[in-house]
Amino acid sequence: MATKKFMFLNRKAPYGTVxxxxxxxxxxxxxxxxxxVSLAFIGDGVYQIAKNQNTDGIGMKNFSPTYKALGDYEVTKLYVxxxxxxxxxxxxxxxxxxxxxxxxxDYAEKPSIRLVSAAELAAVFDEQDVVLSF
Amino acid sequence: MKYSIMVNEGPYTHQASDTALHFCKAALEAGHEIFRVFFYHDGVNNGTRFTVPPQDDRNIQQEWSKLASAHDIDLVVCIAAAQRRGIMDADEAKRQGIDGNNIAPGFRISGLGQLIEGGIIADRQLVFGD
Structure with missing residues (x-):
């Protein structure tokens, strides 16, 4: 199957909606x-990858550890x-x-997060084949 | 052009499903192809045949079923999203030990891979949602 550039655009806070x-x-x-695969975080979406998330008081699963596994799935481009x-x-x-x-x-650990301006992010979007926004 | 469609909101609460329907009809009329419509998030609620809107309102679920049957369009409801929201076909109901099913005609339940495949195969993937 062909390989395409998929961008997942995350616009919403991690909790409050699904x-x-x-x-x-x-x-x-x-x-x-x-x-x-690339991910972008804009607006309240940046809270999805905030440190020290704690959902004890709201009875929802804290799924933030899953973002740490993305590197193992070769998802290495997280634009903020x-x-x-x-x-x-x-x-x-x-x-x-x-x-x-x-x-x-040599299996060097490299940062996945790329801090970009809105203008730079627009250029990244231009390169994509498929954009799914959430 | 070959389109894949993603519908992320349920019927009536949000206009996304109506707009996606209108788009599909217009695209087909203009000679384009709809490869697949994938229903995700609350969008899976478009696929229950238990929907009974008031008589003076549109029946969005039936509009989708009619479109699927008239143009042989693949309507896919995400299984993970459907399980969370109580959308079942007969096989899934049996597997989960649930005493009934509510999937509407023309819809089928499958995995998220169908969404990714739609993106790969289509010329354009359009998302209708909030």
């Missing part, structure tokens, strides 16, 4: 189909929009440490 959780389920299937982070008073330090192992570089 979109983030069900988006992640599609991402894992996309990776299993050996597609060229700079303007969205800044508008929420967040910096890269507030996000999980998401990495992947580069087997072509």
């Amino acid at each position: 979109y983030a959780l069900e988006s992640l389920e599609v991402v894992l299937i996309g990776a299993a189909f050996e597609q060229d 929009e700079k303007e969205s982070l800044e508008a929420r008073g967040l910096t890269l330090d507030d996000l999980m440490d998401l990495t992947w192992e580069d087997e072509d570089d």
